[in-house]
Amino acid sequence: FNDYLWLQKEEGIALLQPERLFPALTGEYVDIIFEYDDLDLLDNGRIWAERNGQEGALDLNLMEVIPFGNYELYDESYGWRLES
Numbered sequence: 001f002n003d004y005l006w007l008q009k010e011e012g013i014a015l016l017q018p019e020r021l022f023p024a025l026t027g028e029y030v031d032i033i034f035e036y037d038d039l040d041l042l043d044n045g046r047i048w049a050e051r052n053g054q055e056g057a058l059d060l061n062l063m064e065v066i067p068f069g070n071y072e073l074y075d076e077s078y079g080w081r082l083e084s
Contacts, residue, residue: 001041003060012036012051015062042075 004015012034024030038050046065047058056068057080066073066080074081 001039001047004062006039007032007034009034013039015039044075046075048073048075 001015003017005018005021007014007016013036014032014034015036016032021030036049036051037053040048042048042057045060047060047062049056049058049068051068054068054070055073056064057066057073057075059065066082069082071082071084074083
């Protein structure tokens with residue numbers, strides 16, 4: 001997560017780029033959404049994420065590569081395995 005700040009509190013985890021916090025330096029409100037329950041950087045350069053009990057995969061721009069769903073997601077040498 002080299003380009004992101006990891007913020008965590010009871011509601012969950014937020015990943016955001018540091019410049020998103022710059023307005024707070026001048027007293028502006030910054031809306032931070034703590035949308036993830038767990039995150040892990042995978043060997044393939046993707047991010048495994050859990051949200052509301054569902055698993056999904058994100059790219060390094062936090063865009064969904066595999067949508068969140070009710071399955072267990074495994075990164076295999078041949079691609080992804082989704083097991084429900």
